[in-house]
Each structure stands twice: as structure tokens, then as C-alpha cells.
Amino acid sequence: MSVLVIAEHDNQSIKPATLNTIAAAQKIGGDIHVLVSGKGCGAAAEHAAKAVGVAKVLVADSDSLGDQLAENLAAQILAVAASYSHILAPSTSVGKNVLPRVAAKLDVAQISDIISVESADTFTRPIYAGNVIATVQSSDSTKVITVRTTAFDPVAAEGGSAAIENLSAAPDSGKSTFVSREVAKSDRPELTAAGTIISGGRGMGSAENFSVLNPLADKLNAAIGASRAAVDAGYAPNDWQVGQTGKIVAPQLYMAFGISGAIQHLAGMKDSKVIVAVNKDPEAPIFGVADYGLVGDLFEVVPQLTEKL
Template sequence: MAVLVIAEHDNRSLKVATLNAVTAAAAFGVSVDVLVAGHQAAAVAQAAAAVPGVARVVHADAAALEGQLAENIAAQVLAVAGEYETIVFPATAHGKNVAPRVAAGLDVAQISDVTRVVSLNTFERPIYAGNAIATVRSKDRIKVLTVRTTAFDAAPVDGGDARLVLTPAVQDAGTSLFVGAEIAKLDRPELTAAKIIVSGGRGLGSAEKFGEVLTPLADALGAALGASRAAVDAGYAPNDWQVGQTGKIVAPQLYVACGISGAIQHLAGMKDSKVIVAINKDPEAPIFSVADYGLEADLFAAVPELTAALRT
């Protein structure tokens, strides 16, 4: 019996979400394997082999796997799935794209956004935007899970000595084509991995004010920038900054919410943060119900004052 973790990578390096998934898989108390499917991704396979707790790295290498197309990755997972009773994906955009295809191919139910492994076939997952926790027991012969990365600590990146095994790569499914990728280059931490996040909401009023008020604070704290869905929809911030049920789930050490009312969809994405600071002029704003520290004030005055204080 073993658990298979599907590695997320860019053919050059292992993504942190994979390390969270390895920790989740280790909670099963059985052998943990990692599948690295890519092209010229030997460095990724070596990195996965160095993760403590990983027993074996299954490496499939082919040009068809270079673009990490969901159709091809799912086919590769299905090609090796018969050896496992549980298959674990990080609950990222990529994982959520591949996992349902694998579950459908195996004719089993997918269990999404697992936050706790209770036993080999029982799991906890949030429902109703995190307002309730469901305990799910699966009777399927193979369990297909996505795990919420913020619920599990990242495994160490070295100290392991897993065995590397090459497996035949699948043929190109031919149903999609990787054309290219436009990667946003960030000068600050990536949102889901950041220890400090400064987020803005519709209360900023414009994209100009968003940058003018929040960027200096984020710079002073060494923080990532986030935004509510309302701010993203209004064009104040790019889509990849969105925090919430329909954006990114984060759990930093410090989350500073500026001008965010605290709609339930946003709270679902950040309420597991270790310390939450809310700045809002509305005393009835729902964000104050989850905040550890709340400041009822005009953010256009309070945030610059806070930034200035941090710089002294």
C-alpha cells in the first residue's frame, strides 16, 4: 500500500505546493511516492528524491509532458494509478485541473480541499466557505484527493534519499496544444508562500490609490500584495492577487486587510492567517469579526501613518 503525490513543477524546480502535499500524504502512515511528469525535468526528480519521507520518485519524461497540459498529465497519472490506493494533488489551479480528469478516468469520486487526514479512508474538508467542516469517508478502491496547502506544513527540501524509477511516458493526447506562457515577474514574495500579506479592497477607490497607499506598506513589511474580489473586478489589482474562495487560499503569519469589508468569500481565503489586522472605517464590517487587531479609521490616513512608523 502506498500514496502517490503528483508533483507540481516547471521542469526546472519543485513547487512548494508539492512539499505541502507530501506532508499530507505522510499523514496516511504508509509509503509515499512522488510522480514527476515533465520534459528534461531530471533536476525536479532529484529534488523530489531529497524530500524526507518520500520512498520512491516515479519519473516520466517526454516532450508531450513539457507544457503540463492537464490531458497529458492525467493520462500519465492513470498509467501508474493501479499501484496505489490514494492519489494526492495540491489544491492549486494545476491540481484542480488534473485531479477531476483522473477521478473520472478511474470512475471514483474526487474529495476536494482536504484539510485533515483522519484515517486511510476518512478526511476532513471545509464546506459553506469554511463555515463548517465535513468529515468524509470514501469507499472507493482508489481515493483521489486535492489537499489545501495552507493546512499542511511544507516538508523539508533535503535529508531524504528516495529511489528514482523511470516509467514509460504516455503519448500526446492530441486534444490540446501548449502555445506559450506569460509569467508575471514579481519583485516581492509569491502570494501563497508569503509570510506577510497586505491586501486591499474596494475601499481603495482606484488602481492608482491601490498602488500609492498599499505598495509602500508592503515594501516596508517585505510583504506580498493581495486583493479582494471586488478590488480585482473593479480593475484595481490583477487577477493573480485575488484572495478568497474564488481566488487563492492563504495562511500567512500576518495578514493586513485595508478597506476590505470581509465578505464571506474573502474570509474563506484568509481567515486561517496567524494574525489578522483590519483597517476599515465601517465599524460593522464583517472583517472585524475575524481580526486579531482592528482599527476603525480612514485607511488613507492610517496606512501612510503605519508605513511611516515602520520606516522609523
């Protein structure tokens, strides 16, 4: 039994989510191979080879794979799929974009967003915004799986010495064309990898008011997030959204200011190690999952907290 992990990378290094996915693959058992598909992605392949637990790194280097178009990346995965009992990818925008296509082409049922591995054919995954945990058993010959990365501790990025094998790149499908990419640049940690996250909700009142969180985030070296209500209201950009339809996070510390705690938001952050909530409404649902809660005006609390740190 061999497991194929689809690496998420920027052609220079692999993303942390790949290390979490390798950890999930280890619980399945068998040899773990990592597929790195891109353009000029040799450095990323070398990083993947150093990850603990990886037996082999497969490298497909081609112009058509440089922008990670779903059609081309899926074709590359399908070219090697017959050799694997399990195909895993992080449950990120890339994994969610590519693996359903792979599952459809293989005529198997995808198992999405797993949070544990019970056995080689049995997994658990959250449903109903995390209020119910479903145990799913698959009899498919090839199991196509996306992994909720926050549910698995990452393997060490250094210490492995996997062999690197070059593959023939699948031809360009010609079905889609890369046009442009707008990359948000920030000096703050990436939201899904941050150890501390400070989030604002509808209670922030405006986009300008979000700046009150900046001094606190600077002191804690924290990423800044937002609830869906804040994003929908135009207070924060879409890539800040934490929740079921945003980013799933589980930092060491999650601080929620002016967030009521809608089920959609709680599904994306309730696995955080320590949750601190500040809200004017003592009945706010966020207090039901918070380790520490304070009923108060965030515009008074945040400057006071920042001053004390």
C-alpha cells in the same frame, strides 16, 4: 498501501505546495511516491528526492508533458494509478485541472480540498465557504484527493534520499495544444508562499490607489493581495485575488485594508496566524475574524504605519 503525490514544479524545482501535500500523505501512512512529469525535469526530480518522507520519485520526461496539459498529465497518472491506494495533488490550479479527469477515468469520487486526515479512508474538508466542516469517508479502491496546502505544515525540503525511477512517458493525447503563457513577474514573494500579505479591497477606490500599499509591502517584504471586489472593479490583477474563488492563503501576518470581509474573502484567509484589519466601517465583517482592528481611513493609516516601521 502506497500513496502517490503529484508534484507541482517548473521543471527545475518543485513548488512549496508539493511539500505540504507530502505532509498530508504522511498522515495517511504507507510508502510515499512522488510523480514528476515534465520536459527536462531531472532537476525537479532531484529536489523531490530530497524531501523528507519520500520513498521513491517517478520521473516521466517528454515533450508532451512539458506544458502540464491536463489530458497528457492525467494519462501519465493513470498509467501508474493501479499501484496506489491514494493519489494526492495540491488544491492549486494545476491540481484542480488534472485530478477531476483522473477521478472520472477511474470512476471514483474525488475528495476535494481536504484539511485533515482522520484515517486512511476518512478526511475533513470545508464546505459553505468554510462555515461547515464536512467529514467524508470513501470506500473507493483508489482515493483521488486534492489537498488544501495551508492546512498542512510542509515537510523539510532537505534531508531525504529517495530513489529516482524513470518511467515511459504516456503518448500525447492530441486533444489539446499549448498556445502561450503569460507569466506575471514580480520581485515580491509568491502570494501563496508569502509569510506576510497586504491586501486591498474595494475601499482602495482605484488601481492607482493600490500603490499606497507598496512602501509598506517593501518594508515588510510582503506579497500584495486583493479582494474579489477589488479585482472585479479592475483595481488589481486576477492573480492577486485572495478568497474562495482566488487563492487560499494562511501567512503569519495578513493585513487587510479597505476590505469589508465578504464570506468569499474570509474563506481564503481566515486561517492566517495574525489578521490586522483597517476599515472605515466599524460594523465591517472583517473585524469579526481580525486579531487587531482599526477603524480609520486607510489612506491616513498606511503612510503612518509605514513611517513607524
